[in-house]
Amino acid sequence: xxxxxxxxxxxxxxxxxxxxxxxxxxxxxxxxxxxxxxxxxxxxxxxxxxxxxxxxxxxxxxxxxxxxxxxxxxxxxxxxxxxxxxxxxxxxxxxxxxxxxxxxxxxxxxxxxxxxxxxxxxxxxxxxxxxxxxxxxxxxxxxxxxxxxxxxxxxxxxxxxxxxxxxxxxxxxxxxxxxxxxxxxxxxxxxxxxxxxxx
Amino acid sequence: xxxxxxxxxxxxxxxxxxxxxxxxxxxxxxxxxxxxxxxxxxxxxxxxxxxxxxxxxxxxxxxxxxxxxxxxxxxxxxxxxxxxxxxxxxxxxxxxxxxxxxxxxxxxxxxxxxxxxxxxxxxxxxxxxxxxxxxxxxxxxxxxxxxxxxxxxxxxxxxxxxxxxxxxxxxxxxxxxxxxxxxxxxxxxxxxxxxxxxx
Numbered sequence: 001x002x003x004x005x006x007x008x009x010x011x012x013x014x015x016x017x018x019x020x021x022x023x024x025x026x027x028x029x030x031x032x033x034x035x036x037x038x039x040x041x042x043x044x045x046x047x048x049x050x051x052x053x054x055x056x057x058x059x060x061x062x063x064x065x066x067x068x069x070x071x072x073x074x075x076x077x078x079x080x081x082x083x084x085x086x087x088x089x090x091x092x093x094x095x096x097x098x099x100x101x102x103x104x105x106x107x108x109x110x111x112x113x114x115x116x117x118x119x120x121x122x123x124x125x126x127x128x129x130x131x132x133x134x135x136x137x138x139x140x141x142x143x144x145x146x147x148x149x150x151x152x153x154x155x156x157x158x159x160x161x162x163x164x165x166x167x168x169x170x171x172x173x174x175x176x177x178x179x180x181x182x183x184x185x186x187x188x189x190x191x192x193x194x195x196x197x198x199x
Numbered sequence: 200x201x202x203x204x205x206x207x208x209x210x211x212x213x214x215x216x217x218x219x220x221x222x223x224x225x226x227x228x229x230x231x232x233x234x235x236x237x238x239x240x241x242x243x244x245x246x247x248x249x250x251x252x253x254x255x256x257x258x259x260x261x262x263x264x265x266x267x268x269x270x271x272x273x274x275x276x277x278x279x280x281x282x283x284x285x286x287x288x289x290x291x292x293x294x295x296x297x298x299x300x301x302x303x304x305x306x307x308x309x310x311x312x313x314x315x316x317x318x319x320x321x322x323x324x325x326x327x328x329x330x331x332x333x334x335x336x337x338x339x340x341x342x343x344x345x346x347x348x349x350x351x352x353x354x355x356x357x358x359x360x361x362x363x364x365x366x367x368x369x370x371x372x373x374x375x376x377x378x379x380x381x382x383x384x385x386x387x388x389x390x391x392x393x394x395x396x397x398x
Contacts, residue, residue: 003295003296004292005263005264005265005270007249007253007254007265008254008263010246010250011246013242014239014245014247015217017239017242018214018228018231019231020224020228027289028289029218030250031288032218033250035287035288037216040217041250041251042251043212043216044213044214044243044247046213047213048213048241050206050209051209051210051229051232052237052241052244055206055233064233065204066204066205066206088234090227090230093226096202109234
């Protein structure tokens with residue numbers, strides 16, 4: 001086993017907590033920061049402290065938020081009457097970056113997963129219910145992932161929206177753009193076929 | 200392009216400076232830290248600050264060092280009379296972890312590379328020369344990498360050691376343990392053949 005000095009060992013351990021970073025990468029990162037880029041290390045430490053202190057959650061959409069007013073809950077977005085439900089902040093960023101959708105969001109911070117003890121209460125779906133009952137939302141777009149749990153969550157959300165008399169839609173699943181039918185899995189093809197639209 | 204809030208953007212930029220981390224990984228790391236593991240983020244910030252403040256370089260061997268006395272320059276190691284020259288701190292850690300060598304080290308922090316403007320002065324080889332002239336070192340083991348630049352560095356170091364009347368050796372290059380001759384490159388095979396030892 002490697003025998004690092006205490007401070008180095010603490011730094012490497014802390015870097016290992018980052019997702020996708022194993023012992024070798026952590027050592028490489030630590031040595032790189034100490035050896036070649038101390039300025040980057042200082043910036044990282046400052047940015048971490050700053051982010052921890054300054055980034056909270058929006059009470060309405062639950063996206064990360066650091067200002068008084070959440071940038072995804074502006075009156076302009078509210079006026080559109082659309083609400084897109086996603087599983088994670090990364091999903092929200094992907095939709096913002098890749099599509100022209102500029103309505104409101106609701107971040108579930110997970111998905112329904114009874115086996116892991118994650119039910120509607122754990123996801124805080126009562127917050128979503130309140131948003132729906134406010135009456136601003138005309139359409140709820142469910143953009144959970146097309147996994148078993150994501151689909152179950154979508155079904156539950158659809159029922160919720162119907163109970164609140166809000167129109168609900170699900171993003172389309174099918175063959176990805178540029179994909180070749182030959183190499184697409186059967187489940188996706190089945191979805192693509194059953195979700196066919198008039199040409 | 201993604202449109203992060205300022206603090207989040209600074210955090211992601213800072214994480215991107217880590218070796219091997221691109222924009223997607225940096226976003227994933229930032230979201231992970233903010234969303235699921237704020238304690239890890241705090242620890243990382245503290246460990247970075249601590250390491251920057253507390254980890255310096257040993258004046259003799261140039262390995263990272265945080266105490267008064269460098270752990271690789273102890274009198275016990277000095278007594279062995281061996282000095283191993285490596286390119287980077289990671290190489291030193293690999294030798295410490297994988298071998299039973301417990302002599303002294305000298306970390307070059309690079310290799311001779313005239314095209315990049317790195318000559319003996321830039322590597323600070325005068326420090327090594329002083330160590331050699333002290334008279335404690337009986338054998339200098341050159342463990343630079345078997346690359347063109349590493350070999351050139353090894354040649355230069357050997358000349359230095361000979362001038363200081365110190366015995367010099369180079370680590371063996373050949374077929375790695377568990378490797379199969381069939382899949383080993385020609386350069387390695389040539390080294391293995393010319394470096395053959397009596398059985």
